Amino acid sequence: MSRLGKIARRTFLIGSAAVAGGVVFGVYAARTPHPNPLAETLADGEASFNPWIKIDGEKITLITPHSDVGQGVRHMQAMLIAEEMDLDPGQFTTDFGAPDPAYWNRAFSEEGAPFMSRDESRGAETARTVVGYAVKMFGIQATGGSTAVADSFDKLREAGAVARETLKLAASQRTGVPVAELTTASAAVRLPDGSEIAYTELAADAATLDPVTDVTLREPADWRLIGKPQQRLDIVGKSTGTATYGIDLKMDGMVHASVRFNPRQGGPLNGYDASAAEAMRGVQRILPVTNGVAVIADNTWRTFQALDAIDYDWGPAPYPPEQDAHWEVLANSFTDNRLDSEWRHEGDVPAALAGAETIAAEYRAPYVAHAPLEPLNALILVTENRVDIWAGHQIPRTVEDMVAGITGHDVKNVHFHNQYAGGSFGHRLEFENIRYAAEIGAQMVGTPVKLTFRREEDFAHDFPRQIAMARGAGVVTGGKIGTCDLSICSPSPIASQMPRANFPAPPGPDMQIVAGAWNMPYKIDNLRVRAYRAPELAPVSSWRSVGASHAGFFAESFVDELIHAAGQDPLEARLAMCDYDIARNVLEAVAEMSNWGTDPGENRGRGVAFVSSFGTPTAEVVEVTAGEDGIRIDKVFVAADVGTVVDPVNFENHVQGAVVWGLGHAMNCEITYSDGMAEQSNYDLHPAMRLYQCPEIAVRALENQSKIRGIGEPPVPPAASALANAIFAATGQRLREMPFNKFVDFV
Amino acid sequence: MQLTVNGTTHEVDVEDDMPLLWVLRDELGITGVKYGCGIAQCGACTVIVDGYAERSCQIAAADVDGPVTTIEGLGTPQTLHAVQEAWIEHQVAQCGYCQSGQIMNAAAFLAETPDPADDEIDDAMSGNLCRCGTYPRIRAAVKSAATKLKRA
Ligand code: FES
Ligand code: FES
Numbered sequence: 001m002s003r004l005g006k007i008a009r010r011t012f013l014i015g016s017a018a019v020a021g022g023v024v025f026g027v028y029a030a031r032t033p034h035p036n037p038l039a040e041t042l043a044d045g046e047a048s049f050n051p052w053i054k055i056d057g058e059k060i061t062l063i064t065p066h067s068d069v070g071q072g073v074r075h076m077q078a079m080l081i082a083e084e085m086d087l088d089p090g091q092f093t094t095d096f097g098a099p100d101p102a103y104w105n106r107a108f109s110e111e112g113a114p115f116m117s118r119d120e121s122r123g124a125e126t127a128r129t130v131v132g133y134a135v136k137m138f139g140i141q142a143t144g145g146s147t148a149v150a151d152s153f154d155k156l157r158e159a160g161a162v163a164r165e166t167l168k169l170a171a172s173q174r175t176g177v178p179v180a181e182l183t184t185a186s187a188a189v190r191l192p193d194g195s196e197i198a199y200t201e202l203a204a205d206a207a208t209l210d211p212v213t214d215v216t217l218r219e220p221a222d223w224r225l226i227g228k229p230q231q232r233l234d235i236v237g238k239s240t241g242t243a244t245y246g247i248d249l250k251m252d253g254m255v256h257a258s259v260r261f262n263p264r265q266g267g268p269l270n271g272y273d274a275s276a277a278e279a280m281r282g283v284q285r286i287l288p289v290t291n292g293v294a295v296i297a298d299n300t301w302r303t304f305q306a307l308d309a310i311d312y313d314w315g316p317a318p319y320p321p322e323q324d325a326h327w328e329v330l331a332n333s334f335t336d337n338r339l340d341s342e343w344r345h346e347g348d349v350p351a352a353l354a355g356a357e358t359i360a361a362e363y364r365a366p367y368v369a370h371a372p373l374e375p376l377n378a379l380i381l382v383t384e385n386r387v388d389i390w391a392g393h394q395i396p397r398t399v400e401d402m403v404a405g406i407t408g409h410d411v412k413n414v415h416f417h418n419q420y421a422g423g424s425f426g427h428r429l430e431f432e433n434i435r436y437a438a439e440i441g442a443q444m445v446g447t448p449v450k451l452t453f454r455r456e457e458d459f460a461h462d463f464p465r466q467i468a469m470a471r472g473a474g475v476v477t478g479g480k481i482g483t484c485d486l487s488i489c490s491p492s493p494i495a496s497q498m499p500r501a502n503f504p505a506p507p508g509p510d511m512q513i514v515a516g517a518w519n520m521p522y523k524i525d526n527l528r529v530r531a532y533r534a535p536e537l538a539p540v541s542s543w544r545s546v547g548a549s550h551a552g553f554f555a556e557s558f559v560d561e562l563i564h565a566a567g568q569d570p571l572e573a574r575l576a577m578c579d580y581d582i583a584r585n586v587l588e589a590v591a592e593m594s595n596w597g598t599d600p601g602e603n604r605g606r607g608v609a610f611v612s613s614f615g616t617p618t619a620e621v622v623e624v625t626a627g628e629d630g631i632r633i634d635k636v637f638v639a640a641d642v643g644t645v646v647d648p649v650n651f652e653n654h655v656q657g658a659v660v661w662g663l664g665h666a667m668n669c670e671i672t673y674s675d676g677m678a679e680q681s682n683y684d685l686h687p688a689m690r691l692y693q694c695p696e697i698a699v700r701a702l703e704n705q706s707k708i709r710g711i712g713e714p715p716v717p718p719a720a721s722a723l724a725n726a727i728f729a730a731t732g733q734r735l736r737e738m739p740f741n742k743f744v745d746f747v
Numbered sequence: 748m749q750l751t752v753n754g755t756t757h758e759v760d761v762e763d764d765m766p767l768l769w770v771l772r773d774e775l776g777i778t779g780v781k782y783g784c785g786i787a788q789c790g791a792c793t794v795i796v797d798g799y800a801e802r803s804c805q806i807a808a809a810d811v812d813g814p815v816t817t818i819e820g821l822g823t824p825q826t827l828h829a830v831q832e833a834w835i836e837h838q839v840a841q842c843g844y845c846q847s848g849q850i851m852n853a854a855a856f857l858a859e860t861p862d863p864a865d866d867e868i869d870d871a872m873s874g875n876l877c878r879c880g881t882y883p884r885i886r887a888a889v890k891s892a893a894t895k896l897k898r899a
Pocket of ligand 2: 070373422423839840841842843844845846876877878879880881
């Protein structure tokens with residue numbers, strides 16, 4: 001069966017399960033389990049064929065419900081529709097749309113589990129676990145987990161095809177020309193005589209028709225947009241200062257707000273003295289909020305100044321106040337009663353380790369902040385009957401639920417307006433801006449209030465990436481790895497995050513503790529990967545690539561140590577152990593790109609790492625020079641297999657960005673706690689990577705996978721270990737703890 | 748006090764020590780200039796004052812001693828500045844939040860250094876953070892912009 005055939009079949013099966021009664025292929029696209037939310041909003045003569053497309057006499061609007069936090073998904077979603085609908089850029093506008101169950105994320109339940117194709121039964125088991133947590137964690141409509149392309153790829157092309165065919169039917173009925181003789185191009189139906197009828201002219205007719213749902217998607221060879229370099233729809237706005245982010249919104253009568261709440265996250269406010277602040281210029285109100293205080297003023301800076309002038313009596317943190325105690329908790333959690341999962345055990349590891357000469361190592365990954373460049377913010381207007389809230393957020397429907405819970409409005413009367421976000425990296429899965437905006441708005445009925453977090457406040461409440469530790473034990477036999485035993489311990493990021501999103505913590509293991517490690521594509525006689533769940537410490541949250549950001553580092557660093565002990569070449573040895581063709585291909589690609597095997601030169605070294613996360617196998621080679629001023633990263637070579645690349649320019653940009661993210665934080669960043677507070681409050685103490693440290697980054701996309709996958713996160717996990725392995729190759733020094741700048745200098 | 752921004756003179760009534768950033772954003776409604784850190788660490792707030800790239804979060808309103816140009820005054824979608832053209836050609840932006848500052852910094856830098864060496868670009872642009880990691884494209888776009896400006 002052709003690949004397209006397979007996609008259609010899978011879609012059909014899922015569609016059948018969701019729609020009662022017998023269905024034929026295609027009906028699914030129009031008859032989703034949820035009614036089309038656009039139907040309620042239609043004016044006379046306006047047509048909507050499904051939740052993503054709306055046409056009237058003047059314009060075509062495409063609804064792109066995935067949140068755009070910089071990954072370009074608004075463009076990607078629009079292009080998928082435009083491809084099948086025969087629209088050219090400039091012939092339509094886009095809109096994030098109102099939150100609605102119709103925009104449920106199919107990829108969370110279909111492809112949420114990075115299970116190995118060779119291990120169907122275990123994969124299925126894991127998939128079930130993940131589906132459970134994903135559904136609970138993200139609700140229905142959500143952007144995250146590198147799923148936006150996978151969720152959209154079939155369904156938005158189908159949506160575009162349905163619109164095209166329905167418009168053709170409308171044209172056929174108007175002209176009497178059979179549908180089979182009609183074609184479409186540039187937002188118009190074309191008749192055999194060469195004349196055209198614009199889609200907008202057909203909207204009123206099409207509105208009276210049942211959508212044509214028996215559609216055929218175009219063959220890849222016929223794609224005009226998919227796979228071709230495109231100018232992103234938001235690129236001009238983002239290069240001219242004309243793109244608007246949540247923080248830029250203005251309304252008549254709007255006032256500014258900012259908050260300060262206990263920097264010991266979750267700790268109470270025992271009391272405060274705001275008398276000095278009350279008298280300050282521009283200050284209008286000082287309001288109590290949960291665990292803190294909000295100031296309303298006529299200028300953002302004046303809110304910051306007033307908050308500085310308040311005396312606060314903060315209560316203690318609900319977790320150990322000092323960082324050392326956090327590490328101690330992890331070190332003491334490698335115990336049987338804290339075993340969370342053991343999804344990988346091949347051979348007999350305990351027997352192989354008993355009495356053997358073992359190689360042992362311990363690794364650490366610190367807390368790290370998301371700190372997207374646009375500080376948290378939200379604009380809210382609460383009136384007696386309704387609430388409107390504007391912000392960039394990745395879980396829109398939960399925003400509405402949460403606001404309703406705070407203001408007391410019926411959720412039907414709460415309207416969330418999603419905005420372009422100045423980055424997220426997981427930060428906009430949290431709700432602090434939403435919660436506090438709602439608390440403030442409820443005390444400012446009738447007045448629009450824009451809440452802006454000061455950068456320091458944003459850092460204090462970042463909900464950083466979880467800390468993690470690993471212990472590895474291995475045995476080398478016959479010039480290769482005979483035994484590899486890896487135990488990874490961290491608090492569960494999912495258990496910490498979900499209650500804040502109003503979801504119960506899911507039962508069962510948290511696959512994030514070992515994500516990217518347990519699924520290593522290596523055949524080793526005795527191989528075991530175990531997860532230990534430490535008790536919750538400081539609250540933590542999904543950080544770009546989530547668990548794989550620590551587990552991938554541990555696994556690929558320890559495997560590298562064992563390979564070295566066996567006297568093997570790091571890349572050749574990985575290829576020799578690799579029993580998954582798709583993974584082998586990406587490893588071979590970086591070997592070729594980096595001229596692996598040639599002499600790197602004096603004081604230079606190469607390191608390789610491979611991690612598969614979010615279903616995208618990704619290999620990286622890092623090249624460093626160890627000079628007098630320290631380590632310089634010269635080049636990085638990346639190969640990743642996503643099945644199909646929708647936009648090669650955006651693909652390259654995001655792989656490069658993810659590598660910069662992975663390297664920069666591994667080199668330079670950690671969040672540590674003292675007196676219950678994060679010690680790093682701004683970019684001076686948490687700089688990640690600046691331009692002068694940025695290497696050349698060469699990127700290659702492979703398209704051998706049968707499924708389409710995301711790229712926002714998968715290049716992050718290999719970066720840290722490829723760098724550590726390269727530094728070892730150049731200097732002989734093993735780096736087992738991030739950030740590396742505690743142990744080596746970087747140029 | 749009086750402030751000239753993008754060729755228009757405004758009368759503003761603010762504290763002497765209010766940072767220019769907040770005068771621009773909240774008093775004058777010019778929001779192409781961004782708040783990122785408030786402590787001279789990110790460069791998102793970069794504007795050009797009298798020809799020099801300045802961090803507007805660090806200049807007190809009373810200390811502004813020349814005409815201010817923000818990204819809106821550098822070029823518009825219809826009349827792009829060469830640096831903006833280069834930024835669009837290379838599709839530098841991801842989230843885009845840092846890019847106003849990057850572009851203003853690059854424009855002031857190239858006006859001073861029309862023929863920049865690679866390490867000069869690195870030095871000049873390293874005060875501007877990009878959390879999305881668009882640095883490889885920023886480097887390429889600065890070079891293209893330099894070529895465009897020389898041709899112009
Ligand atoms: S906001 Fe001025 S440098 Fe960051
Ligand atoms: S593009 Fe997002 S911070 Fe630079």
